[in-house]
Amino acid sequence: MLNITLIGYGKMGRMIQNLAEAHGCRVQNMIDPTQPGCEPQITDSNLAEVCLEFSHPDAVMDNIRKVAAAGKHLVVGTTGWNKYLPEVEELAAKHNIGLIWGANFSIGMNIFDRVIRHATLLCAKFPFYDVGAWEIHHNQKADSPSGTAIQLANTILDASETKQTAVYDKLERRISRDELHFASVRVGSVPGTHNVLFDSETDSLEFTHRARSRACFAVGALQAAQWISLRKGVHSFNQMMEDLLC
Numbered sequence: 546m547l548n549i550t551l552i553g554y555g556k557m558g559r560m561i562q563n564l565a566e567a568h569g570c571r572v573q574n575m576i577d578p579t580q581p582g583c584e585p586q587i588t589d590s591n592l593a594e595v596c597l598e599f600s601h602p603d604a605v606m607d608n609i610r611k612v613a614a615a616g617k618h619l620v621v622g623t624t625g626w627n628k629y630l631p632e633v634e635e636l637a638a639k640h641n642i643g644l645i646w647g648a649n650f651s652i653g654m655n656i657f658d659r660v661i662r663h664a665t666l667l668c669a670k671f672p673f674y675d676v677g678a679w680e681i682h683h684n685q686k687a688d689s690p691s692g693t694a695i696q697l698a699n700t701i702l703d704a705s706e707t708k709q710t711a712v713y714d715k716l717e718r719r720i721s722r723d724e725l726h727f728a729s730v731r732v733g734s735v736p737g738t739h740n741v742l743f744d745s746e747t748d749s750l751e752f753t754h755r756a757r758s759r760a761c762f763a764v765g766a767l768q769a770a771q772w773i774s775l776r777k778g779v780h781s782f783n784q785m786m787e788d789l790l791c
């Protein structure tokens with residue numbers, strides 16, 4: 546069994562705890578300043594071999610710095626910190642740790658991303674197809690657009706011949722042909738839905754990934770914990786998938 550520490554004991558932390566044993570992990574302890582039964586903060590001695598970080602965009606960088614300084618491996622699920630990636634790479638090298646990160650640890654979403662890349666390449670051969678997308682999440686989500694939306698937008702921009710930039714905000718004007726519109730909706734308790742629409746005057750192709758619960762993210766995070774426990778350096782979840790698929 547791999548010993549793990551959960552940093553952030555909210556909806557994701559609890560789901561990971563429920564599924565840990567079935568995926569070869571033992572939850573040694575939980576760290577969360579607000580939740581009963583958790584240690585309030587990271588110390589020099591309260592981290593297991595691998596830490597799974599699902600807290601808050603405002604807290605994640607501080608937690609990464611502390612875990613790296615303690616020389617422990619990390620699975621980072623919290624989103625909203627990508628601009629700090631160069632600093633995180635330096636920290637991982639300096640402290641000789643492994644860190645895996647991803648906006649969406651669902652194996653199905655990772656397959657979806659590959660399907661969308663292929664669909665974009667196919668539709669790009671026929672200029673009458675336009676493409677747009679939207680995502681729906683529960684009304685407690687702290688950031689918008691979702692990290693997964695940004696990842697999917699980058700996949701589409703990379704494969705498209707016409708789209709150059711993604712527009713996530715409300716438009717007060719007509720969209721230009723080289724812009725990809727990616728809208729966000731926050732409602733109820735939706736765990737995460739992403740849609741991509743290829744549309745022409747005569748037909749449309751619509752692709753949807755719908756997380757049924759947070760379990761799909763938790764399973765991927767536990768798989769990532771096992772994978773990173775044997776590695777050093779910073780890896781994306783996509784790199785783990787490439788490794789598992791070949």
Ligand SMILES: NC(=O)c1ccc[n+]([C@@H]2O[C@H](COP(=O)([O-])OP(=O)(O)OC[C@H]3O[C@@H](n4cnc5c(N)ncnc54)[C@H](OP(=O)(O)O)[C@@H]3O)[C@@H](O)[C@H]2O)c1
Binds near residue numbers: 608622648650
């Ligand atoms: N990569 C993925 O596959 C994936 C999947 C789902 C969610 N996420 C992301 O993971 C993060 C957490 O999601 P969630 O649904 O579990 O959120 P959540 O239910 O709000 O849980 C987060 C928990 O972390 C706590 N926290 C805040 N600051 C902390 C700190 N410094 N140290 C430790 N814990 C701290 C929060 O306390 P307070 O409530 O008091 O702030 C809360 O209890 C979000 O960024 C979300 O977007 C990623």
